[in-house]
Amino acid sequence: MANSVSVGIAANPTLQASLVELIRVTSTVLPADVVRAVTAAKGDEVTGTNAAYALEVIDCNIGLAKDKSQPLCQDTGSILFYVHTPVGYDQLAFAEIAIAAVQQATVKGYLRQNSVDALTGKNSGNNTGPGTPDFHFHQWREDHVEVKLMLKGGGCENVGATYTLPHPKFGGRDLAGVENAVLDCVLQAQGQGCGPGILGVGIGGDRVSGMACAKTQLLRRLDDVNPEPVLAGLEQRVVTKANMSGIGPMGFGGKTTLLGCKAGALNRVPASFFVAISYMCWAFRRQGVNLAADGAITSWLY
Amino acid sequence: MALVQLTTPITEAQARSLHVGDTVELSGRLYTGRDAVHHRLHHGDKPPVDLHGQIIYHCGPVMVRETVDGTERWACRGAGPTTSSREEPYQWEVMRDHGIRGVIGKGGMGPKTLAGCVTYGCVYLHAIGGAAQVCAERITRVDGVDWMDLGSPEAIWHLWVERFPCIVTMDSHGNSLHQQVRETSTAALAGLQA
Incomplete structure (x- = not known):
């Protein structure tokens, strides 16, 4: 070298x-776009619930880490x-x-x-x-x-997953199949990925490039809008539905299960249809x- | 939600008095123990500390050596909980064999641990995942470390805590918040399939 x-x-x-x-x-220091999302979520939870408590502690932790310059x-x-x-x-x-x-x-x-x-x-x-x-x-x-x-x-990395379509439970090689697979990942993760989480989704590619694409999506700002309208719609639906699941912060129950979802697509070979999901914790x-x-x-x- | 103050070591009666949803602030000794510690205990190694009445914290802290007034000591730079489910195969055994009264972690644990809580009188306490600084602020001293050969995150750290915040999510009465949320969220998402 x-x-x-x-x-x-x-x-x-x-x-x-x-x-x-x-x-x-x-x-x-948590990036400004993530802080904004956490603050908004805190306002959505009902006072006195475990979910509100979790987000209060998270909010306090963000301030402490920055002030003390510690992880x-x-x-x-x-x-x-x-x-x-x-x-x-x-x-x-x-x-x-x-x-x-x-x-x-x-x-x-x-x-x-x-x-x-x-x-x-x-x-x-x-x-x-x-x-x-x-x-x-x-x-x-x-x-x-x-x-x-x-x-x-590691906690959030452990709950990431790669699905292959078609799948008897999630559907065919279409957007509905993708959406159902992504939401199953959220369901299986429950609170173990330190939610509220942020998903990076890679559609297509192979087992390596699909997951690499999913992780690269996490480099996008939370408040951006996907220039591909089909993916933008998918991102929005995943967040809306996940937040209706009641999993909530830390899996305690509540309204905020995801802070965001960012999806990208790669060409695939005719035989394969992968949906790779990289789960990121709130400590993004x-x-x-x-x-x-x-x-x-x-x-x-x- | 009751707010309960507890000082370790705690009795079986104290552990059994806790219910899912209770907010607990723990003071006194906490021992960290995660994957490698549980694996060792499972293989029959004698723990280097007396765990009776104690609570094991599923945590791999950030520790550094610092010098204060000419004396070198350990300082904790971050200490949130790690995912507990990895200890699911072993935790009930540690309850049975070493007399612990509970564990602190995140993400909850499964049916073996819940049954252990009921049988042996233990409780699962949930700290806030990722909140390394909120947790570290409540750690007032680091008094020692054992099994450092496992590497710093996996070692048994002897922490002294004041009002360490957590929530009871699995109790000795057979209740698990994690099981409840899994059931309700499974039903909710089944109704939202595309």
Whole structure:
């Protein structure tokens, strides 16, 4: 991995400092669009119910985490970097610096020691190891680097699912089948994904690309509108119906089961029809930055 | 919803006095224990602390070493509950063999644990998932740690808490809020199929 370019970038501490700051903010400050959704949900629940209590505690937690600059949730979860770089940019060097930033953020307590050897159960102690952190690099024609980061807790990751259509219970290879499958995922999750949740849905693709599409949907702002009207309608119906299920915050019962649903579609092969669902908890830690050539942060994305 | 103040260790009578929907504020000792701890206890390892009358907190906290007045100590940077259902195969056994009076976690547990609550006089307390700072604020001291070889999130942390907030969602009378919500939401969504 060591070449002249990577050594040059690795010697520059500005990028590492920017990435540590991105990790700190992602871990401790809930993005504004999610805060708005939680606040609105709090107003919808009936005073004195367990649901209202849960959202009051959540609201209080959001403020405390920000004020104390400590993790919103103790579960650091999967550390997912989505990075866009100009053509010719040294992605290998970026990854080395990002790994160093993750280790530094772990020592500072912004991240829990969260990377465990799948075979031996041994915790690496510094959040790095095979597959962690997880990098998704893309080139683009812009002249700057954009870094998005998601910290996705294990509780919500565990309740995600991939369905295949047709299905005897959910229906055929059409929007109705998709909608029923997505709502079944919400039903099976109950309160275990730390709801109220946000769904990323990937329709089509294969088992990898479909779930990747579902997770990428979570990078969209909660208040955006899907430019594809069919998907926009699906997103709206899923949220409306889920919120009529009575599962409620934490599965305590109540009016808010989902804060949002974001769906995307990929072409599929004729034989397959997958519906991949990635469930995100209310502690929806995602943030992003644009970087200058020297690695300094020029703007925040959420 | 009654608000009940409890200090650990608690008695069987205290555990049995709690009902689904009660809000509880716990003070005193809490031991963390999650997947690896339950797995070890299941395989017959002797717990390093006396669990009788105690409550196990399903939690993998964020812990850092800090130095205050020249003394190094553990400090908790976040400590919300983890999903409890993973302990469903083991929890009833820990109730039977080690005399715990309850567990704190999130998401609820299944029929084996509910039966354990009824038989052994235990309670399931639900903390608010993701609320790592609200929970950590109520942890006033970290007094020790055992089984650190399991890794920090999986170790048994000895926490001292004051008015730690939770809600009873499974009780020793056979009631489970989780079972009720699952039944009503299954019926509601069946009626909304596309």
